[in-house]
Amino acid sequence: MAETILVVEDTKYFSDILTDELKDCNYNVITKNNGTDALKVIEEKMPDLIILDVKLPDITGTEILAYIRQYDTNVPVIICTAVTSTKLKTYYDRWANAVIIKPVDLDLLLGVVKKELEKSK
Amino acid sequence: MDAIKYNEVILGGIVMLSNIRWLTLSLICLSIILYAILIKWLNPYFLPRLAIPVSIIISLCVGIVLLSVILGPAKKQLISMNISQEKYKETTNLLGISKRELEEKNVMLKQKTETLTILNRINKAMISTTDLDRILGLILEAVQKDLNFDRTIIFLIENSTLQPEKGIGIENEELEKLAISIKDKNNFIIKTITEAKPKIIFSIEEEMIPRNFTEVYKNLKPNLLAAIPLISKDKVIGLVIVDNTKSQREIEEKDIRNLSTFTNQAGLAIDNARLFEMEKNFVEELKRQVDIAKRELEQTQSQLIKSERLSALGEMAAVVAHEVRNPMASIRASAQRISKKIANDDPNKKYTRYIIEESDRLERVVKNILMFSGETAPQLIESDLGKLIEDVLYFLQPEIESSQVQIVKMLDESIVMLKIDPALIRQVLLNIIQNAVHFMVNRERRELKVATMQDGSNIVLEISDTGPGIPEENVKKIFDPFFTTKPSGTGLGLTISNRIIEAHKGRIELHSVLNYGTTFKIILPIS
Ligand SMILES: Nc1ncnc2c1ncn2[C@@H]1O[C@H](COP(=O)(O)OP(=O)(O)OP(=O)(O)O)[C@@H](O)[C@H]1O
Ligand SMILES: [Mg+2]
Numbered sequence: 001m002a003e004t005i006l007v008v009e010d011t012k013y014f015s016d017i018l019t020d021e022l023k024d025c026n027y028n029v030i031t032k033n034n035g036t037d038a039l040k041v042i043e044e045k046m047p048d049l050i051i052l053d054v055k056l057p058d059i060t061g062t063e064i065l066a067y068i069r070q071y072d073t074n075v076p077v078i079i080c081t082a083v084t085s086t087k088l089k090t091y092y093d094r095w096a097n098a099v100i101i102k103p104v105d106l107d108l109l110l111g112v113v114k115k116e117l118e119k120s121k
Numbered sequence: 122m123d124a125i126k127y128n129e130v131i132l133g134g135i136v137m138l139s140n141i142r143w144l145t146l147s148l149i150c151l152s153i154i155l156y157a158i159l160i161k162w163l164n165p166y167f168l169p170r171l172a173i174p175v176s177i178i179i180s181l182c183v184g185i186v187l188l189s190v191i192l193g194p195a196k197k198q199l200i201s202m203n204i205s206q207e208k209y210k211e212t213t214n215l216l217g218i219s220k221r222e223l224e225e226k227n228v229m230l231k232q233k234t235e236t237l238t239i240l241n242r243i244n245k246a247m248i249s250t251t252d253l254d255r256i257l258g259l260i261l262e263a264v265q266k267d268l269n270f271d272r273t274i275i276f277l278i279e280n281s282t283l284q285p286e287k288g289i290g291i292e293n294e295e296l297e298k299l300a301i302s303i304k305d306k307n308n309f310i311i312k313t314i315t316e317a318k319p320k321i322i323f324s325i326e327e328e329m330i331p332r333n334f335t336e337v338y339k340n341l342k343p344n345l346l347a348a349i350p351l352i353s354k355d356k357v358i359g360l361v362i363v364d365n366t367k368s369q370r371e372i373e374e375k376d377i378r379n380l381s382t383f384t385n386q387a388g389l390a391i392d393n394a395r396l397f398e399m400e401k402n403f404v405e406e407l408k409r410q411v412d413i414a415k416r417e418l419e420q421t422q423s424q425l426i427k428s429e430r431l432s433a434l435g436e437m438a439a440v441v442a443h444e445v446r447n448p449m450a451s452i453r454a455s456a457q458r459i460s461k462k463i464a465n466d467d468p469n470k471k472y473t474r475y476i477i478e479e480s481d482r483l484e485r486v487v488k489n490i491l492m493f494s495g496e497t498a499p500q501l502i503e504s505d506l507g508k509l510i511e512d513v514l515y516f517l518q519p520e521i522e523s524s525q526v527q528i529v530k531m532l533d534e535s536i537v538m539l540k541i542d543p544a545l546i547r548q549v550l551l552n553i554i555q556n557a558v559h560f561m562v563n564r565e566r567r568e569l570k571v572a573t574m575q576d577g578s579n580i581v582l583e584i585s586d587t588g589p590g591i592p593e594e595n596v597k598k599i600f601d602p603f604f605t606t607k608p609s610g611t612g613l614g615l616t617i618s619n620r621i622i623e624a625h626k627g628r629i630e631l632h633s634v635l636n637y638g639t640t641f642k643i644i645l646p647i648s
Contacts, residue, residue, distance in 0.1 A: 055443065086624075102449065103454065107457075
């Protein structure tokens, strides 16, 4: 059975590419471009893995991460962001499974996804 | 007065002498007449044979008695005449002496007036000029004019050496040879200073003459060389050395006395001029220090502005990075997807590669700007440090070869994997090695040493060069942003490197020896 991956990304093109790439790798992909919609998905059914952008139009990826960790400490979360600070980095290091800085290398990202999914089983 | 009196006596004597002549003549006449009268008068009573001698005897006796009566006062007069003559002689003698004394006094007076005029000139100069050299010149000129020694040299005490300042009758290069240490207590010059009394060299054997003096003061004989201390406010500040070794004319006590008149005044004038010069120097030094302080202040200010600008830059850089990285993510990922989809021999394959490579380059630029302008977190990946070093050296090979730099590698084989951000560490290595190579150009020895070693819980990476070294005053500044001594440097290289290493929780140590070389030590914690 294919794992479900939630992609929360507000940049239209990039979310598009990510979705296609993950689908090509036979994952179920749900794509959301804002925080509110993403939270709805999470409340409904927790996906197997979440790829999270930080800067979103409504709420931040950091807040979504905090929300996720209230219910589930195991689901792998990969932070995918353009900029980060040392303070946030420490926070992500604690609560997220990986931080990847854009522009990402797709193969590197796929590698991390695969590794994290295996770990969470 | 006396002379006139004695003249009278002598005149009296002469008058008396001429009177005696006439008196004697008349006495002889008188004796003859008496004789004639006596013969006539005695003839009737005596025999003619007896009458003649009796008459002669009587008239002779009368004549003698009368003569003695007449000559008595004449003799007295003669004696007094003799006395007067002697007294006269004595008087003329005395007169001569007093005349000579008068003349001498006149000469001395004239000399004194001249000395005074010169002293006055020195005084005036002292008031009007504080130029030490001019005052020394004036003193020398005065001494030369007045006392005419072969050579006159003024020495001043300067930090425990006796420095020849100015001289007359001596070449400058010879003058310079005469400096002596004040600690050499045995020689007569220093003795003059400690005793604070003028000294003429009476005996060459007994007095020690400084070795460097023997060349300048040749043909030294007793009484040809003298030293007179220069005193100001009870302190000896130097001395004047005069000599007549050339003319071989002996120096007299009198000369030294006269010279002392100058030196007493000169000491004060010199001291004043020196004080003034010191004050002037002090003021100048103060001004210089104020200037330095001002410049430093300006520098700190500009640095402050820079750092302020930097934090503003940091914010802006973060925004720019965000705005650049997001579209870049799409561009790069798109290219990567195309690249995956097309066959390896597809002619478009290389274009996708171009896009990806250029995106990566742009990403490096963004990263460096972020790194420099603000904080950023390194992405720690298990990396092979040795391989990284080899990569960087390979990358810089053209530069290293053209600069004819020799490379010495001392890599610890046991260090394999290290959790670092390879891209950032690569940047650090690039910058430090590039600096090393750059600063070795034009050096005789050009050797670049790269060494790694393990030191407890740290990995140490050493990069040494044989360049000119970093001056002490720059050592603190080299990590400051924009500090550079390269004509076209940005001064950011080490700033960024330092930040990168700090972000790795490590540190950079610097060891630099001027004219020998510089070693940068990168110390990284293993975990
Ligand atoms: N190996 C070295 N030998 C001597 N001086 C050095 C060495 N490395 C650095 N410095 C000094 O430190 C300064 C700052 O170096 P830094 O790398 O920060 O900037 P830069 O090299 O001058 O400029 P850029 O890196 O932009 O070319 C240099 O200009 C130089 O004065
Ligand atoms: Mg540099």
